Amino acid sequence: MKFVEEFRDPELGRALAGEILGLVEPGRHYKLMEVCGGHTHSIYKYGVDDLLPANVELVHGPGCPVCVIPMGRVDDGIALAHQDGVIFTCFGDMVRVPGANGSLLEAKAAGADVRIVYSPLDALRIAKQNPDRQVVFFAIGFETTAPSTALTIKRARAERVENFSVMCSHVTIVPPLRALLESPDLRLDGFIGPGHVSTIVGARPFEFIPADYGKPITIAGFEPLDILQAIVMILRQLAEGRCEVENQYSRVVPYEGNIRALEVMAEVFELRPHFEWRGLGFISHSGLKLSEAYADLDAEVRFAVPGVRVADPKACQCGEVLKGVIKPWECKVFGTACTPERPIGTCMVSSEGACAAYYNFGRFAREREVV
Amino acid sequence: MTVLALDSERRLALCVGEDGVRSQVETALVEPVAPGERLLVHAGTAIACLTASEYGR
Numbered sequence: 393m394k395f396v397e398e399f400r401d402p403e404l405g406r407a408l409a410g411e412i413l414g415l416v417e418p419g420r421h422y423k424l425m426e427v428c429g430g431h432t433h434s435i436y437k438y439g440v441d442d443l444l445p446a447n448v449e450l451v452h453g454p455g456c457p458v459c460v461i462p463m464g465r466v467d468d469g470i471a472l473a474h475q476d477g478v479i480f481t482c483f484g485d486m487v488r489v490p491g492a493n494g495s496l497l498e499a500k501a502a503g504a505d506v507r508i509v510y511s512p513l514d515a516l517r518i519a520k521q522n523p524d525r526q527v528v529f530f531a532i533g534f535e536t537t538a539p540s541t542a543l544t545i546k547r548a549r550a551e552r553v554e555n556f557s558v559m560c561s562h563v564t565i566v567p568p569l570r571a572l573l574e575s576p577d578l579r580l581d582g583f584i585g586p587g588h589v590s591t592i593v594g595a596r597p598f599e600f601i602p603a604d605y606g607k608p609i610t611i612a613g614f615e616p617l618d619i620l621q622a623i624v625m626i627l628r629q630l631a632e633g634r635c636e637v638e639n640q641y642s643r644v645v646p647y648e649g650n651i652r653a654l655e656v657m658a659e660v661f662e663l664r665p666h667f668e669w670r671g672l673g674f675i676s677h678s679g680l681k682l683s684e685a686y687a688d689l690d691a692e693v694r695f696a697v698p699g700v701r702v703a704d705p706k707a708c709q710c711g712e713v714l715k716g717v718i719k720p721w722e723c724k725v726f727g728t729a730c731t732p733e734r735p736i737g738t739c740m741v742s743s744e745g746a747c748a749a750y751y752n753f754g755r756f757a758r759e760r761e762v763v
Numbered sequence: 764m765t766v767l768a769l770d771s772e773r774r775l776a777l778c779v780g781e782d783g784v785r786s787q788v789e790t791a792l793v794e795p796v797a798p799g800e801r802l803l804v805h806a807g808t809a810i811a812c813l814t815a816s817e818y819g820r
Contacts, residue, residue, distance in 0.1 A: 483806075511789075511807020512806065513808075540789065540805065541806075543789050543792075588805060588810065591803065591810050644803055644811040650792055650811070652792050656792075
């Protein structure tokens with residue numbers, strides 16, 4: 393299958409692993425962070441880290457869109473879902489994210505009309521089919537997903553679907569990266585840049601990483617050879633004393649991004665002054681809300697939303713996992729009290745979360761090592 | 764996903780995934796597209812046209 397099989401070739405994978413081995417200095421420890429949940433998933437699914445030398449460590453940053461949603465935001469969604477006449481729609485992995493008052497799935501079990509959708513377009517279709525109900529779409533995700541929401545909002549306006557609104561929890565990638573780079577407890581040597589976010593925003597927004605912080609970044613695709621090649625490119629930069637934005641995923645990432653997507657986002661959204669991230673706290677200008685021109689489609693304007701801030705459970709160490717301070721298996725409740733079936737933290741919910749990815753794939757290799 | 768048919772007026776495409784599942788996809792970000800082209804689809808919206816990329820050609 394074109395675009396897939398050629399990026400899973402085992403021989404090429406072994407060759408890249410050999411190239412990595414040749415690029416690392418013995419005695420130096422390399423810490424590379426990926427900031428896309430899709431990368432985290434692929435790394436564990438394909439055992440990419442098993443092909444790396446012991447002194448090349450992959451750190452799993454805050455790139456899973458579900459994992460960074462704070463508990464209070466889930467509770468706001470649940471409160472909306474319980475309002476009379478509301479059909480609350482969201483992506484499948486969002487329904488199991490625990491808030492302080494349970495999850496959306498539990499709200500559905502308690503009688504709220506919560507429906508899983510594949511896209512915001514599906515939510516809009518539900519609104520058209522139920523003109524006597526209010527349909528709210530819980531919009532989450534980085535710049536990859538935000539254009540989809542923006543286009544649907546414009547479509548709702550154009551088609552005069554007045555019973556549709558959006559609870560916007562979209563986030564942007566650059567502010568948390570800057571927050572991580574400012575964090576004193578995190579020493580990183582480079583970044584594996586997000587592939588699909590970059591399809592939208594391009595490579596240019598990441599220029600501050602080499603310019604201001606002296607770290608290389610290589611935007612990467614999601615197949616195992618993509619990730620291995622990106623690691624080669626970062627290590628080569630380090631070996632040659634270079635520090636640049638490089639684009640391994642050029643087959644879908646233009647340097648300037650998708651201009652139409654950026655334009656529709658600029659029209660429909662505006663930056664919130666602050667947005668709370670799970671484990672990272674409030675980060676300035678990191679979240680999106682609907683612009684004044686589309687405020688009538690903003691669920692937080694149309695309905696009363698509690699907006700209460702809820703602290704993460706003490707046992708949960710998602711924050712440290714998201715910052716790459718600890719590995720998933722180092723969390724006190726990993727695999728015991730917190731499993732994909734009964735998650736305590738968000739990182740265990742989505743298949744792109746570091747804990748769930750490790751629980752589903754990586755732990756078996758580790759168990760073999762322990763034995 | 765592969766484009767099967769287009770509704771140009773509504774800027775939607777009927778696409779089929781590798782698993783055979785068909786779905787409606789927003790094409791506004793990647794137009795023009797044609798039946799048979801491969802799209803990178805995220806949350807129901809095509810965000811890149813693989814066959815139009817340098818690699819795809």
